[in-house]
Amino acid sequence: MPEPGPGEVLVRVLWTSVDPYQRGRMSTARSYAKPVEVGEVMTAQSVGEVVESNDPRFESGDLVVGALGWQEYAVARAGTLRKLPNGMPPQMALHVLGTNGLTAYFGLFDVGQPRPGDTVVVSGAAGAVGQVVGQLATIAGCRAVGIAGGPEKKADLLNFYGYDAAIDYKGEDVGAALKEACPDGVDVYFDNVGGVISAAVYARLNVGARIAVCGQVSQYNLERPEPTFHPGLLVVYRARMEGFLIYDYSHRFGEAIPRLAAWVAEGRIRYKEDVVDGIEHAPEAFLRMLRGENQGKQLVRVAAS
Numbered sequence: 234m235p236e237p238g239p240g241e242v243l244v245r246v247l248w249t250s251v252d253p254y255q256r257g258r259m260s261t262a263r264s265y266a267k268p269v270e271v272g273e274v275m276t277a278q279s280v281g282e283v284v285e286s287n288d289p290r291f292e293s294g295d296l297v298v299g300a301l302g303w304q305e306y307a308v309a310r311a312g313t314l315r316k317l318p319n320g321m322p323p324q325m326a327l328h329v330l331g332t333n334g335l336t337a338y339f340g341l342f343d344v345g346q347p348r349p350g351d352t353v354v355v356s357g358a359a360g361a362v363g364q365v366v367g368q369l370a371t372i373a374g375c376r377a378v379g380i381a382g383g384p385e386k387k388a389d390l391l392n393f394y395g396y397d398a399a400i401d402y403k404g405e406d407v408g409a410a411l412k413e414a415c416p417d418g419v420d421v422y423f424d425n426v427g428g429v430i431s432a433a434v435y436a437r438l439n440v441g442a443r444i445a446v447c448g449q450v451s452q453y454n455l456e457r458p459e460p461t462f463h464p465g466l467l468v469v470y471r472a473r474m475e476g477f478l479i480y481d482y483s484h485r486f487g488e489a490i491p492r493l494a495a496w497v498a499e500g501r502i503r504y505k506e507d508v509v510d511g512i513e514h515a516p517e518a519f520l521r522m523l524r525g526e527n528q529g530k531q532l533v534r535v536a537a538s
């Protein structure tokens with residue numbers, strides 16, 4: 234059991250998150266963060282209960298979220314933790330009211346800059362980030378078109394998340410389906426997957442389109458990325474393509490979380506969680522998420538609250 238030092242807090246982890254970026258931490262390729270070394274704790278956002286606090290901001294029993302990793306108990310510097318409000322399921326701080334919801338919010342609104350009437354296409358649309366993006370696009374008065382794998386996810390996009398049109402990239406010709414789903418072209422593309430799916434979307438961009446590059450999950454397990462993007466497209470469409478990292482927006486999280494929480498309370502943002510029990514199953518949960526077997530946010534319940 235780790236001992237908290239001055240200004241530190243001991244936390245019993247209740248929930249931990251499983252995310253595509255963790256694949257990058259298992260690689261020595263150049264990235265925005267250094268890899269996790271063999272034998273180190275896998276980095277992850279986790280939610281837990283304070284057991285012991287050496288900082289006046291926290292007391293035993295407080296629910297907190299932070300970068301606590303895949304472990305049952307963690308010591309963290311108090312300043313790196315955020316206290317959770319009462320009255321919400323704590324694991325929501327790992328998805329719609331945490332990194333995934335914030336990624337959807339800033340990626341769509343700040344990078345994508347949607348205008349009412351725009352057509353917004355989302356890849357990875359039924360995943361943790363994608364499920365929120367489509368609903369935010371609807372809130373912004375846009376036509377939301379989602380792309381995901383399999384008939385079950387397609388049905389969820391239409392019937393649960395309220396996308397205006399949906400495409401099952403595993404069962405349909407994405408190019409032909411996009412032509413039908415986006416008769417007026419694509420104004421905003423929120424890209425979670427990259428590769429051949431994105432290539433099909435580029436072919437339907439409107440002049441002045443915005444491409445928010447959130448992630449490229451289809452490429453994470455490849456030895457070499459597929460060459461599916463040609464910068465000349467940006468000239469043809471006078472389009473803007475911008476990658477972003479959610480942590481660059483951390484000074485504005487306080488603006489977004491109450492808005493996301495209000496939309497959840499009003500039923501304007503719905504979400505699905507896919508829960509695996511037991512920290513020993515975290516690696517399997519990670520693999521099933523990369524295989525697309527997760528229905529909504531992939532979580533691991535580490536302990537009962």
Ligand SMILES: NC(=O)c1ccc[n+]([C@@H]2O[C@H](COP(=O)([O-])OP(=O)(O)OC[C@H]3O[C@@H](n4cnc5c(N)ncnc54)[C@H](OP(=O)(O)O)[C@@H]3O)[C@@H](O)[C@H]2O)c1
Binds near residue numbers: 253336451452530
């Ligand atoms: N920029 C940032 O700050 C930031 C923050 C968080 C997440 N992200 C990125 O956002 C994206 C989505 O993350 P998430 O946490 O919401 O994960 P997620 O969508 O819940 O789970 C990953 C999904 O990727 C899809 N996938 C896997 N292999 C694929 C392939 N070859 N082609 C197409 N889709 C494939 C699967 O959905 P299907 O069943 O539909 O194939 C799977 O369910 C990732 O690229 C991630 O890196 C970026």
